[in-house]
Amino acid sequence: MVLITKAPDVFAVSDMSSYGTHILGSAAQIPIGEGRRFEIGGMAIAVFRSRQGRVYATQAECPHRAGPLADGLLGGEALVCPLHNFRFDVGTGEPLGNDCPALRTYPVSVNEAGEILVAISGS
Amino acid sequence: MMNASEKQKLVVIGNGMAGARFVEEMVNLGGQDTYDIAVIGEESCGNYNRILLSGVLSGSHDPNDIFINPLDWYAENNVTLHSGVRAIGIDRKGKMAYGSGGLLLPYDKLVIATGSSAFVPPMDGLYDDDGDFKKGAFVFRTLDDCSAIIKHAEGARRAAVIGGGLLGLEAARGLMNRGLEVDVVHLMGWLMDTQLDSLSGQLLQQSLEELGVQFHLEKLTTAVLGDDRVTGLQFKDGDTLDCDLVVMSAGIRPNVDLARMAGLHVRRGILVNDGLTCRNDQDIYAIGECAEHRSQVYGLVAPLWEQARVLAERLTERNADSAYVGSRISTKLKVMGVELAVAGSKDPLDDDDEVVTYVEPNRNVYKKVIVRDGKVTGAILLGDGLTMPRILQAFDRGEALPENRSELLFPLAADAGPSLNVEDMPDDAQICNCNGVTKGRIIAAVDGGCRSLKAVCDATRAGTGCGSCKMQVQAVLELAADGLVADDPSAHYYVPGIPLTKPELVGAIKAMELRSVSRVFEALAGGREDAGSKHGLASLLRTIWGAEYEDERDARFINDRVHANIQNDGTFSVVPRIYGGVTTPDQLRRIADAAEKYEARMVKITGGQRIDLLGIPKEHLPAVWQEVGMPSGHAYTKAFRTCKTCVGTEFCRFGVGDSTKLGVQIEQRFQGIESPHKMKLAVSGCPRNCAESTTKDVGATAIEGGKWEVYIGGAAGSRVRKGDVLCVTDTHDETLLIMGRFMQYYRENARYLERTYDFVERTGIERLRQILVEDGEGICDRLDQDMQAAVDAYQDPWLEAGDPVHPNQFVTTPAELTAPAAAAR
Numbered sequence: 001m002v003l004i005t006k007a008p009d010v011f012a013v014s015d016m017s018s019y020g021t022h023i024l025g026s027a028a029q030i031p032i033g034e035g036r037r038f039e040i041g042g043m044a045i046a047v048f049r050s051r052q053g054r055v056y057a058t059q060a061e062c063p064h065r066a067g068p069l070a071d072g073l074l075g076g077e078a079l080v081c082p083l084h085n086f087r088f089d090v091g092t093g094e095p096l097g098n099d100c101p102a103l104r105t106y107p108v109s110v111n112e113a114g115e116i117l118v119a120i121s122g123s
Numbered sequence: 124m125m126n127a128s129e130k131q132k133l134v135v136i137g138n139g140m141a142g143a144r145f146v147e148e149m150v151n152l153g154g155q156d157t158y159d160i161a162v163i164g165e166e167s168c169g170n171y172n173r174i175l176l177s178g179v180l181s182g183s184h185d186p187n188d189i190f191i192n193p194l195d196w197y198a199e200n201n202v203t204l205h206s207g208v209r210a211i212g213i214d215r216k217g218k219m220a221y222g223s224g225g226l227l228l229p230y231d232k233l234v235i236a237t238g239s240s241a242f243v244p245p246m247d248g249l250y251d252d253d254g255d256f257k258k259g260a261f262v263f264r265t266l267d268d269c270s271a272i273i274k275h276a277e278g279a280r281r282a283a284v285i286g287g288g289l290l291g292l293e294a295a296r297g298l299m300n301r302g303l304e305v306d307v308v309h310l311m312g313w314l315m316d317t318q319l320d321s322l323s324g325q326l327l328q329q330s331l332e333e334l335g336v337q338f339h340l341e342k343l344t345t346a347v348l349g350d351d352r353v354t355g356l357q358f359k360d361g362d363t364l365d366c367d368l369v370v371m372s373a374g375i376r377p378n379v380d381l382a383r384m385a386g387l388h389v390r391r392g393i394l395v396n397d398g399l400t401c402r403n404d405q406d407i408y409a410i411g412e413c414a415e416h417r418s419q420v421y422g423l424v425a426p427l428w429e430q431a432r433v434l435a436e437r438l439t440e441r442n443a444d445s446a447y448v449g450s451r452i453s454t455k456l457k458v459m460g461v462e463l464a465v466a467g468s469k470d471p472l473d474d475d476d477e478v479v480t481y482v483e484p485n486r487n488v489y490k491k492v493i494v495r496d497g498k499v500t501g502a503i504l505l506g507d508g509l510t511m512p513r514i515l516q517a518f519d520r521g522e523a524l525p526e527n528r529s530e531l532l533f534p535l536a537a538d539a540g541p542s543l544n545v546e547d548m549p550d551d552a553q554i555c556n557c558n559g560v561t562k563g564r565i566i567a568a569v570d571g572g573c574r575s576l577k578a579v580c581d582a583t584r585a586g587t588g589c590g591s592c593k594m595q596v597q598a599v600l601e602l603a604a605d606g607l608v609a610d611d612p613s614a615h616y617y618v619p620g621i622p623l624t625k626p627e628l629v630g631a632i633k634a635m636e637l638r639s640v641s642r643v644f645e646a647l648a649g650g651r652e653d654a655g656s657k658h659g660l661a662s663l664l665r666t667i668w669g670a671e672y673e674d675e676r677d678a679r680f681i682n683d684r685v686h687a688n689i690q691n692d693g694t695f696s697v698v699p700r701i702y703g704g705v706t707t708p709d710q711l712r713r714i715a716d717a718a719e720k721y722e723a724r725m726v727k728i729t730g731g732q733r734i735d736l737l738g739i740p741k742e743h744l745p746a747v748w749q750e751v752g753m754p755s756g757h758a759y760t761k762a763f764r765t766c767k768t769c770v771g772t773e774f775c776r777f778g779v780g781d782s783t784k785l786g787v788q789i790e791q792r793f794q795g796i797e798s799p800h801k802m803k804l805a806v807s808g809c810p811r812n813c814a815e816s817t818t819k820d821v822g823a824t825a826i827e828g829g830k831w832e833v834y835i836g837g838a839a840g841s842r843v844r845k846g847d848v849l850c851v852t853d854t855h856d857e858t859l860l861i862m863g864r865f866m867q868y869y870r871e872n873a874r875y876l877e878r879t880y881d882f883v884e885r886t887g888i889e890r891l892r893q894i895l896v897e898d899g900e901g902i903c904d905r906l907d908q909d910m911q912a913a914v915d916a917y918q919d920p921w922l923e924a925g926d927p928v929h930p931n932q933f934v935t936t937p938a939e940l941t942a943p944a945a946a947a948r
Contacts, residue, residue, distance in 0.1 A: 025937065029930075029931055029937045030931070030937075031676060031677065031929040031931065031932070032677060033675065033676070033677025033678070034676065034677050034684075036931060036934070036935070036936065036937055037935050037936045038936065038937070039936055044936075051641055051652065051677065052652075065691070066692075066693075067693065068689075068693040068935070070935065071681040071689065071693070071741075071935075072681070073654040073655075073657060073658070073677075073680060073681075074652075074654060074677065075620075075652040075653045075654025075655065075656070075657055076651055076652040076653065076654070078653075078654045078655075079654070080654045080655065082680070082681045082689050083689070083691065083693075085587065085655075087654070097581050097582060098584065
């Protein structure tokens, strides 16, 4: 099941700003069950496609020691950092069994055209 | 969720170790969706850890610290607790439980967990005119008993304890700590006679006498002396003993009066079947010390907990077929600081039982293991904490024992290494040296509710690095949990997310023809993916199915998706295959060119005689591989890694075998063979052993006469272990064959992430020789064929450089999707 959302308005974003909703291109660019890193106007996020057909977006680097989360293992709702196996809830960003700060997460969906939409807010 | 009126009424009689644990399990399993739960508890407080009463008596624990569930807990969890109420009757027809003070509780399901009470032997002069115990005489069963003893001990000088069983000795310790002189009076010929044989009983007595306790064995107490208060004891043989305090601890009796009055079938305890249901009433259950199951009445905490869990699973229908089939009882005790473990039967049951004993009277050390059919069926271990965990584990799991029994009775070199005496360590002592976890942090996790090794490791990360500290973590857990340690069943699973052991899992995978990791989750885990189980399953499926395995790249760890080892900055290392560590100027030139062109941040010779290019970004991996034009060295995965060699006969003046040639042959044959953990090999050309073959997973050393000694199970990492000689071979081909056979057997039978040295030790070298050299199970041909098939299926993963499985396989940041481009659409 792919979460289908109406395509929202795409804000014009200056090169320096990452705020707003972005189309990251075809979801097929991310192999199923894996993640990839996306850079948006100077900031980086990690986007994942689960085997259950969901998409998730989190900050790109692990708060523990900056491991590349896009290279992590995804299982159910758990994301495991590739460097030291710290686990997080990929949906909420909450740490699982460790006392790292929670990951920032971003609203993300796939539109009817099969493109990934992610919203970066200013907070 | 049902509304209140539809819920069934569940009444629990008894708020002790079993009753309260059962209620806790019910709450955890969501039992309140179907039941309103009410508990009748005779004591006026919440539920406490009865095991710790001896700690309260000795002053090491404050009474307030031993509560498991204080009164608040019941309110917070919507459990109605009638505390200070004694259950006085059960009306089975009207389905009603009666309590003192006029309490009436209708029930749909009733659980009896009334426990047991102290047995009071008949003695003259025990009671005063009111029918109470004479002043100064006590039993030792409840918190109230404990408080009364402590109060009386303040004005007392000399205490007698009647009963030299575990509880009696605990009471003696407590009274000693309160500054009293203590005499223990025991009816039988040695202490703890139900758990110990006579020799161990005598050694225990010797240890305790050194601490100052006096013992009087084979003494039947006939009278308590003194007019209005205890002044001494009179024995049947005419002797007397002066004392001003007496604790009667002569055994326990199950509390079955209530059940008997209600007409339930009772023998020693209330008779229950495997569903813990009473024989003649399907709506009444009994658990704990009052229940008799398959002729057993249990008095230890582990079986009680097991019963509580099974019954909660049945009643919540989490697993309506859950059955209790009895417990293998083993327990570790500390009797006045003397370490003691007992398991199963204390004596052999028939002539075929093998008894292995070691006695060292000078240090009061005694070890006795009873073996039947190659498995431990009983053990007594006194005064040696180091070997206890392994022997108890072999007993609990019914593991096969090493042929050489002394391997079991004496600590392994690895276990003996760092001091295991965690008790004396300060709280800031570091236990896990990989993750920097202190003793204090582990204790905090235990205090926070972690009761199994797995739970503690998950919560603190202790033991999750190299794993060599797990014994110590376990020891701290036991120290901090005060006897309430649980065995986590998932510790025996092959992967944490699927509740099956390796043989069960392999059986299910084959029977259901599960060829991909996602199919395994669907079929065996209710569709619940578990990240921590994925790579273990992927490795297992590849071993089982070979070419028929349906590869899913997301099941692989990043290293195995991109065939390189991830480094601490997210870049990767590239280690080309250099067979046997023998390279050429041409290879070196290409490696040098690639290192320069792609700006390797470091070029390093590895521990396995290879060359490592470090600091390569993922995007450059395919280009670097193509530039060097060499196959993958697999320095990133759980597989055959390298075969180290020394120069051997080709140049070395001492060489007696062509070690480089054999090393190259080994590496060409086994490159890329996946296994439960990595395999590092070596070949040495003479017994000087310059390639360190004796401490490798598999090694060969040339010996005079053109022969090779084949070693397995060596280690020189987080553990150090000299490998065992599997056999001596005459030719290179024979060496390759036997090495492959062992590796295949290891692939099929080891647990995930179990190194060969643990596997060899667990299986036993004699048994491995019997299977792999003498073909005792008739599987050698099959193992050889399966290894050959795995060898034939080898493909260099670096060929994916020109043929990626996904266009973005080696892409970290999909280039065309960066923000400005996306936003501009």
